[in-house]
Amino acid sequence: MFVSTHETSLDSKGxxxxPxxxxHALGGGQRVFLWPASDGSPCLEGGGEALMKFYQQTLARMSPNDPARRAFMHAIFTRSADLKxxxxxxxxxxxxxxxxxxxERELVFAGALDRFHVWSPERFAAFDSTMSAQLHSSQGALEAPFQAALAAGALAGLATPEGDK
Amino acid sequence: MFVSTHETSLDSKGxxxxPxxxxHALGGGQRVFLWPASDGSPCLEGGGEALMKFYQQTLARMSPNDPARRAFMHAIFTRSADLKxxxxxxxxxxxxxxxxxxxERELVFAGALDRFHVWSPERFAAFDSTMSAQLHSSQGALEAPFQAALAAGALAGLATPEGDK
DNA sequence: GTATTTTCCATGGGATAGCATGGGATTAAA
DNA sequence: TTTAATCCCATGCTATCCCATGGAAAATAC
Incomplete structure (x- = not known):
């Protein structure tokens, strides 16, 4: 999965x-898809063939006449670059x-589980502080899903992974 | 599959x-079919032999008396150009x-998975902003197909493509 | 614990093939 | 004969392929 952030830069050939x-998270494939982030964030969003296959299946489930289908198609497939x-x-x-x-030249790769984002360093820094602020102000809201997961036993065995030999 | 957008222009001979x-998405064939977009968008729609074969099968499944069959036939086969x-x-x-x-002279090729569209740059820009606006206003509507896909297990293994070693 | 080797990763840059484009020559239609 | 469509070749450009280098981290040996 796509985790952590990496700062790099474009070389003289662009x-x-x-990272x-x-x-490795791309699973060995050579293809990378990139498009303007569909949630409106001022960054790029990307993934590999697995993610695109998922989107394809999602489209297949929508009615051909659904106006949201066209918007979705456009956002992901029409606006994306197919890079090798x-x-x-x-x-x-x-x-x-x-x-x-x-x-311009510097950029940030930011992992997001099943996909990643590409930022300019300045915009990423701004986004980063926005997110911390939001996290601190919504601890209460985060409690709910955590508690639900705990109740479902999602964390069973997590506290003792394999360390105690 | 047809992905991404490419802006080009007609040469002096038209x-x-x-792109x-x-x-490559056409599969090596030389034939390209083009017709006015069947959803009413002010652009052209096109595909290769594979897409036409699919439409042919769709027609074969419809009752000969179905009035929609005639409309469909007309929209795709009658109005389309068979280019080489x-x-x-x-x-x-x-x-x-x-x-x-x-x-006029400039045009945009826009990928749409199993087909592509051909736009004038002005109309494409307008369509593009319409689509982003619609996407943002229909995030809720998009939730439904996402949830359905998730429930169907479409994401199984997606976050861990090659396994967590 | 320290030193040496090995592996993997990021980066630079040369050579090459593929692509977009222009235009001449040949053939077919009016 | 004129006009237009098709075929074919030429050119510059760009993206891609490939090899080389330096360095960091991990593995192994001392």
Whole structure:
């Protein structure tokens, strides 16, 4: 899964190394999809073939006449770039996407479980502090899902993973 | 599959290069079909032999007396142009279709999974912002298919593509 | 614990093939 | 004969492929 953040930069040819841990999360495939984040965040969103397959299935479930289907299709498939990593795990991101995310030379890869995001460092820093503020102000709201998960036994055995030999 | 968007233009002879990634999506065939978008969008819609074969099967499933069959037949087969790419992957789009889509010289190829659309740049920009607006206002509506897909286990293993080693 | 080796990763850059584009030549239609 | 469509070749550009380098982390040996 896509975890952690990595700060890197574009080289003179406009290429960038996809962080190794993200490459592993991509499952060995060479294809990377990138599009402007669909939740409106001023960054790019990306994933591999597994994520795209999931989106494809989601589309297949929607009625062909559903107006939301067209919007969804457009947001993900029409606006995305289909990138191929070279043997060293680098991709070159189209100019239009770089502009949309406000990226000049430096950029941040941010893991998000089943996908990742690509930010300009400045925007990421701003987003980061917004998120911490929101987290602190909503501890109460977070309690509910945690408690529900606990009640469901989701954490069973988690406290003693394998360390006690 | 047809992904991403490409902006190009007609040359002095009225030809246009089909984007390379679309040619690959066409599966190596030389034939391209184009017709006015059947959902009423002010653009052209196109695909390859695979898509036409699918439509053919759809027609075969409909009752010969079904009035929708006639409309469907007309929309796709009667109104479509059967274009042949030259060795460099170019086609020339009939004037009537260009007029219908409001295309002068510049145009946009937009991928839509199993087909693609051809827009005038102005109309595409307008459509693009309409779609983003709609996406943001219908996040709730999108929840439904997502939840359905999740319930069906579409995400099983997605967050852990190659296993957590 | 320290030193040495091995592996993996990020980065730079040269060579090459594929792509978009322009235009001449040939063939077919009016 | 004129007009237009098709075929074919030429060109610059860009993306891709490939190899090389330096360094960090991990594994092994001392």
């Amino acid at each position: 290429r960038v190394s996809v 190794a841990s993200f490459r 990593m070279d043997d060293n795990g680098r991709v070159s991101i189209p100019k239009s996407l770089l502009e949309a995310a406000g990226i | 030809r246009v290069s089909v 390379a990634s679309f040619r 790419m030259d060795d460099n992957g170019r086609v020339s789009i009939p004037k009537s279709l260009l007029e219908a889509a409001g295309i």
